[in-house]
Amino acid sequence: MLIALKEKLLENRTVLLRFIEKLDEEDLKCSKKSGWTVSEVIEHIFLVEKNVTKGIRYYANQPKNEPAEEKPIHLVLDRTRKIEAPSTVRPKGGSISMQKHFENLNLSREFLFQTLEEIDEHLLTQRSFPHETFGPLTLLQWIEVLAYHDIRHLEQLKDILNDVGK
Numbered sequence: 001m002l003i004a005l006k007e008k009l010l011e012n013r014t015v016l017l018r019f020i021e022k023l024d025e026e027d028l029k030c031s032k033k034s035g036w037t038v039s040e041v042i043e044h045i046f047l048v049e050k051n052v053t054k055g056i057r058y059y060a061n062q063p064k065n066e067p068a069e070e071k072p073i074h075l076v077l078d079r080t081r082k083i084e085a086p087s088t089v090r091p092k093g094g095s096i097s098m099q100k101h102f103e104n105l106n107l108s109r110e111f112l113f114q115t116l117e118e119i120d121e122h123l124l125t126q127r128s129f130p131h132e133t134f135g136p137l138t139l140l141q142w143i144e145v146l147a148y149h150d151i152r153h154l155e156q157l158k159d160i161l162n163d164v165g166k
Helices: 002-020 038-060 072-078 096-118 137-164
Strands: 128-131 133-140
Touching: 002 038, 002 096, 002 137, 038 096, 038 128, 038 137, 096 133, 128 137, 133 137
Parallel strands: none
Antiparallel strands: 128 133
């Protein structure tokens, strides 16, 4: 299961990066009315992955904790369901260059994969921590969330740029 998830993570991140690399610095400033800019969406993707990876590292090293049932993680892709981002993963804003976004996305993915190499695989189904919407998720389910998260926000990026005629 982990091998397939790693492949999905790689595939989805590649699709996201290929889309982002076609953008220019001006595109980063585009937004829907009262919504995040393209730059802020990209920053959010990085922040989520970094924070989830920290959570995976932390909870993998804790005694067995609250059990987590299977959840419909695929619902992350359903953009009709609005999910309020916790403050820790809301973009800070400011001017972030395209180059810095690429660096951040690559660093967060490297951090995730390094973490997965260091953790006993059986712990991925034996440890959990809470998600704002789904409740307790196993570490493995969190990894699945990350795979879907890239695609959810890729679609958001496309919507933003489509709305401004790009």
